[in-house]
Structure formats: structure tokens, C-alpha cells
Amino acid sequence: QVQLVESGGGLVQTGGSLTLSCAASGRTLSSLAMGWFRQAPGNEREFVAAINWGGDSTYYADSAKDRFTISRDNAKNTVYLQMNSLKPEDTAVYYCAGNPRPTIVAGTSAWYDYWGQGTQVTVSS
Numbered sequence: 001q002v003q004l005v006e007s008g009g010g011l012v013q014t015g016g017s018l019t020l021s022c023a024a025s026g027r028t029l030s031s032l033a034m035g036w037f038r039q040a041p042g043n044e045r046e047f048v049a050a051i052n053w054g055g056d057s058t059y060y061a062d063s064a065k066d067r068f069t070i071s072r073d074n075a076k077n078t079v080y081l082q083m084n085s086l087k088p089e090d091t092a093v094y095y096c097a098g099n100p101r102p103t104i105v106a107g108t109s110a111w112y113d114y115w116g117q118g119t120q121v122t123v124s125s
């Protein structure tokens with residue numbers, strides 16, 4: 001069983017930055033591709049970014065391109081989401097997710113079997 005725990009969320013002003021972390025346990029992180037999703041109140045969960053097992057292939061939603069960076073440190077069993085130039089519309093609960101097909105960088109939630117509990121990100125205007 002894989003446990004994923006997100007951290008690093010909080011309140012930030014428009015234009016600010018945050019780095020989210022996702023710590024994995026129960027399974028070697030290098031056996032998983034990883035993704036970040038988010039869900040704002042009243043909205044469906046949406047894809048943000050994904051990364052393959054080795055970190056050399058990434059995929060971003062259009063809303064995240066050029067502002068967010070996904071990365072991973074398999075030795076630390078941790079995945080990161082660096083978020084810059086934050087906007088009020090980035091306000092959401094952010095979830096990390098694990099995909100047991102480590103070479104597939106997927107943008108849809110159906111590929112992901114493991115989910116964290118989420119961390120709140122609030123961007124004030």
C-alpha cells in the first residue's frame with residue numbers, strides 16, 4: 001500500500017511562490033510516475049502536472065506551463081511542485097497522485113491508483 005502525504009500549502013499573495021512536497025511511503029517512488037492535481041470549490045478535480053519515474057519526462061496543463069515545475073527526488077521518496085507567479089485562480093486543494101505505470105506521464109486521473117489527502121493553496125488578490 002502506498003501512502004502519499006502532501007505539504008507546503010498555505011496562503012500567498014498574487015505573484016508569489018510556493019513549493020509543494022509529496023512524501024511517499026510503502027513503495028519505492030521510482031516504481032511510480034507521479035502527478036499533481038487540484039480541485040477548487042465547486043469544480044471538478046483537474047490535472048496540473050505529471051512526471052515519469054526518472055524525472056526526464058514531464059507534462060503540464062496549459063494553466064501550469066511556464067509557471068509551475070514538477071520534479072522528484074527518488075532518493076528522498078519525494079515529489080515537488082514549484083509554483084511561481086501564482087494567481088487567485090490557482091486557489092485549490094492540491095493533490096499528489098501515484099501511477100503504477102512508471103513510464104507513462106498521464107494527464108487524466110484514471111491512470112492514478114494512489115492519492116494523498118491534499119494541501120490547501122490560497123492565493124489572495
